[in-house]
Amino acid sequence: MPVAHGSGSASVITGLGVVSPVGNSFTEVADNLLAGRSGVREVAAAVGAREGRQFAAPVVSIPQPTGSRFADFATLTRLEQICLSPAAAAVTDAGLSGTVVPARIGIVLGLGAEQLKAWELDFLGGGRAVLEPRRDETLVHRLARRLGIAGPAVAVAAACASSGYALALGRSWLAAGQVDACLVGGCDILSPTAIAAFYNLRALSRRSDDPHKASRPFDRDRDGFVMAEGGGFFVLERRDSAERRGARIHGELAGVGMSSDAHHMVAPCSDPTQAARAIGLALADAGVEPADVDYVNAHAAGTPVGDAAEASAIRLAFGKAADRLPVSSTKSVSGHLVSGAAAFEAVACLAAIQRETVPPTVNLDTIDPACALDHVPHVARPHRVSIAASNSFGFGGANLCLVIRKAA
Amino acid sequence: MHTVPFESATGCVLESHSIVEVPLAEIQGLRDAPVPAGAPALPPRFLRHCDEHTVVGVRAVLEAVAALPDPARRLDRYGVIGAPRLAGRITGAQTLVRAAEAGGIAVSPHVVPQCSLHALASAVSVALGMNGPNLGASGGPEALSEGLYTAVSLVDASGCDGMWLVLTEWDEEPALDAAGRPTSDPLCRAVALALRPREADDEGAVTFTIRHADPTVHRESFMGSAAYGLADFACALGMCVDGGAMTSWSHVCPWAAEIRILAPATAAQPKRLRDRAWPRREAA
Numbered sequence: 001m002p003v004a005h006g007s008g009s010a011s012v013i014t015g016l017g018v019v020s021p022v023g024n025s026f027t028e029v030a031d032n033l034l035a036g037r038s039g040v041r042e043v044a045a046a047v048g049a050r051e052g053r054q055f056a057a058p059v060v061s062i063p064q065p066t067g068s069r070f071a072d073f074a075t076l077t078r079l080e081q082i083c084l085s086p087a088a089a090a091v092t093d094a095g096l097s098g099t100v101v102p103a104r105i106g107i108v109l110g111l112g113a114e115q116l117k118a119w120e121l122d123f124l125g126g127g128r129a130v131l132e133p134r135r136d137e138t139l140v141h142r143l144a145r146r147l148g149i150a151g152p153a154v155a156v157a158a159a160c161a162s163s164g165y166a167l168a169l170g171r172s173w174l175a176a177g178q179v180d181a182c183l184v185g186g187c188d189i190l191s192p193t194a195i196a197a198f199y200n201l202r203a204l205s206r207r208s209d210d211p212h213k214a215s216r217p218f219d220r221d222r223d224g225f226v227m228a229e230g231g232g233f234f235v236l237e238r239r240d241s242a243e244r245r246g247a248r249i250h251g252e253l254a255g256v257g258m259s260s261d262a263h264h265m266v267a268p269c270s271d272p273t274q275a276a277r278a279i280g281l282a283l284a285d286a287g288v289e290p291a292d293v294d295y296v297n298a299h300a301a302g303t304p305v306g307d308a309a310e311a312s313a314i315r316l317a318f319g320k321a322a323d324r325l326p327v328s329s330t331k332s333v334s335g336h337l338v339s340g341a342a343a344f345e346a347v348a349c350l351a352a353i354q355r356e357t358v359p360p361t362v363n364l365d366t367i368d369p370a371c372a373l374d375h376v377p378h379v380a381r382p383h384r385v386s387i388a389a390s391n392s393f394g395f396g397g398a399n400l401c402l403v404i405r406k407a408a
Numbered sequence: 409m410h411t412v413p414f415e416s417a418t419g420c421v422l423e424s425h426s427i428v429e430v431p432l433a434e435i436q437g438l439r440d441a442p443v444p445a446g447a448p449a450l451p452p453r454f455l456r457h458c459d460e461h462t463v464v465g466v467r468a469v470l471e472a473v474a475a476l477p478d479p480a481r482r483l484d485r486y487g488v489i490g491a492p493r494l495a496g497r498i499t500g501a502q503t504l505v506r507a508a509e510a511g512g513i514a515v516s517p518h519v520v521p522q523c524s525l526h527a528l529a530s531a532v533s534v535a536l537g538m539n540g541p542n543l544g545a546s547g548g549p550e551a552l553s554e555g556l557y558t559a560v561s562l563v564d565a566s567g568c569d570g571m572w573l574v575l576t577e578w579d580e581e582p583a584l585d586a587a588g589r590p591t592s593d594p595l596c597r598a599v600a601l602a603l604r605p606r607e608a609d610d611e612g613a614v615t616f617t618i619r620h621a622d623p624t625v626h627r628e629s630f631m632g633s634a635a636y637g638l639a640d641f642a643c644a645l646g647m648c649v650d651g652g653a654m655t656s657w658s659h660v661c662p663w664a665a666e667i668r669i670l671a672p673a674t675a676a677q678p679k680r681l682r683d684r685a686w687p688r689r690e691a692a
Contacts, residue, residue, distance in 0.1 A: 103621075103664045111525075112524045112525055112526060112544075113496075113523070113524040113525060114525065114547055114548070115494060115495070115496060115497070115500070115525075115547050115548070116496055116519075116523060116524065119497070119500050119501070119504065120504060123504045123508075130497060130500055130501040130504060130588070131501055131584045131585075131586070131588065132584075133494060133497060133581050135548075135549045136548075136549070137548070137549070137550075138548030138549070138550065141548075141550065141662065150663060150664065151664070152557055152661070152663050152665060153554075153662070153663055154545055154546065154554040154557060154558050155525070155546055155547060155548070156525075156543050156544065156545050156558065157524060157525035157526040157543060157544035157545075158526050158541075158542070159521070159526045162526070165541070165543050168541075169561065169562070172561055172562060172565035175565065176561065176564070176565070177414060178414070178416070178561065178618065178620065178665075192507070192512065193503060193504065193507060193515055193519065194520055195512070196507065196511075196512030196513075196515035197515045197516065197517055197518075197520045198517075198520065199512065200512070200513070200515060200517040201517035201520075258541035258566065259539055259540065259541065260487070260488075260530075260533045260538060260539050260540060260541060260542045261539075262484070262533050262534050262536075262537045262539050263534065265457075265522065265527070265530055265534055266517075266518075266521045274539055277539075395520070395524075395530065396521065396526050396527065396529070396530020396533065396534065396542060397542070398526065398541070398542055398543065
């Protein structure tokens with residue numbers, strides 16, 4: 001059901017936190033994305049790595065949240081740190097503490113493989129948790145307890161669209177009145193097993209002679225994606241209650257569209273019908289027409305089949321409007337944050353809105369004819385952005401589109 | 409701020425369900441087993457790389473599809489939520505052990521797409537052609553709470569004809585040796601629920617609703633019985649739906665909410681719904 005722009009029941013973003021290969025604050029991320037400064041670099045090869053030179057887009061440092069509740073931050077696993085840091089930043093940014101009843105605050109964490117990552121971290125540290133499992137509390141509940149959230153707490157996964165599904169679910173809770181505020185988002189970490197699995201799947205770029213040029217979505221010579229880590233969190237609230245407590249509004253999560261290809265567990269679907277349907281559902285949910293959208297942040301990770309299929313989906317969903325609709329993939333700069341990608345790319349959309357500039361797709365030297373769109377290669381484009389759409393697609397055919405609108 | 413306790417506006421209706429239990433040793437055979445009568449065929453060898461939870465979960469969905477009151481229901485208009493508890497551990501253990509010995513070349517490309525949290529939901533979506541959203545929920549000890557809460561939340565919000573919820577767990581976690589090979593034969597249990605939005609003429613149907621407690625009182629304000637495992641839930645579901653021994657039951661979440669099943673005594677049950685335990689192998 002579309003919500004009128006400016007309506008009191010609209011879901012607005014009142015808090016934001018980000019940890020990424022291109023910065024750990026909104027300002028830093030916006031600066032680097034718009035300047036096209038890549039976070040991809042050579043990294044120390046893990047034991048058993050398939051390439052002599054391994055590259056990825058790591059998070060260089062994870063900021064420790066301030067306050068006594070985070071004094072043990074250094075003792076946490078990297079997965080917990082990389083989620084807790086931006087989650088705490090978002091809660092602080094929103095000024096939630098003491099203003100909303102804790103039992104009326106929810107949390108949705110988008111994280112695709114928490115158990116596998118936790119078992120791996122433990123195993124590589126000499127532990128045996130994977131062989132002798134404990135029924136430990138999962139990360140979303142630990143985050144909730146630490147952040148003083150006592151409402152519903154759920155982890156969701158839709159592979160590379162996971163954190164976007166977290167935004168979608170949190171928004172539905174707000175709309176139904178199940179919560180008054182909701183912390184939503186997701187993050188991921190680089191892991192040797194995941195890198196090896198994606199490498200063996202031939203999903204990763206093998207351009208190890210020139211890592212900075214490896215992430216090249218929509219380019220004719222793309223050969224796969226570059227693994228990255230990090231993500232982002234947002235506090236969502238209804239506009240009326242946010243305004244009542246004087247919260248700063250970063251933007252509005254105006255629409256959500258979800259669908260499934262029902263095609264294959266691994267291979268992208270070359271038929272754009274369902275991906276386009278997700279985009280269309282998001283536009284309808286936001287109450288906007290294709291011509292109203294000012295920017296599309298594409299999922300485009302740099303895989304040969306996936307990028308072409310997405311270009312077709314954008315064409316199908318936006319029709320003639322696609323001719324003059326700037327499209328870019330910030331994964332060319334940040335790499336692919338996997339579970340955290342959709343949330344991070346929502347931050348990129350807010351950057352485009354606030355800076356009135358579309359971030360570029362770097363390394364887009366020769367546009368693949370199968371991906372013909374209004375691309376923004378190499379250099380950011382000054383452009384007034386009031387409404388941005390962000391696509392996310394994942395293994396198992398999960399499709400998601402978020403529509404983000406400038407704060408009224 | 410909403411008046412509390414808050415009950416979800418409409419709740420949702422249970423269309424069909426099934427409960428399947430399979431010993432670990434028999435899951436391999438289930439990968440290529442014929443589908444139940446009345447259920448659609450799966451793509452050839454579809455389950456060969458799937459995690460054990462997925463194999464049993466897909467079976468539960470097939471059983472529930474076969475029991476749908478309206479066999480002409482279009483499954484493409486459904487979404488699916490998979491809420492496994494600790495899925496992927498056997499493959500994960502074997503992968504980690506092999507990778508430590510032989511390096512990254514020993515890591516199967518199937519481990520991420522088949523053993524991550526989304527895998528169960530995605531498999532159901534792909535196998536049965538469901539074009540609504542597919543997503544995983546929880547993956548941990550609170551899979552029942554997180555799965556139920558997510559499903560009831562999304563039935564209306566998804567815009568689909570309905571949502572499938574597939575919950576899975578081992579009755580006891582498999583014991584593994586140092587190579588990650590199982591040394592015990594526990595049951596893998598799956599409960600599949602087909603949920604759809606409530607309609608005007610649904611009087612008497614079995615419904616699921618979310619009820620929130622007074623946030624200042626938290627969960628103590630509920631009188632419902634807490635369930636800590638899927639077996640408890642399956643048992644209660646069976647008594648509410650099939651036998652009529654219970655007319656309501658509540659699952660209390662670890663936050664201030666409960667999921668309430670209401671099965672009016674006058675309910676005209678849509679059809680014989682099947683609770684089925686996969687025949688357990690006789691002890692040698």
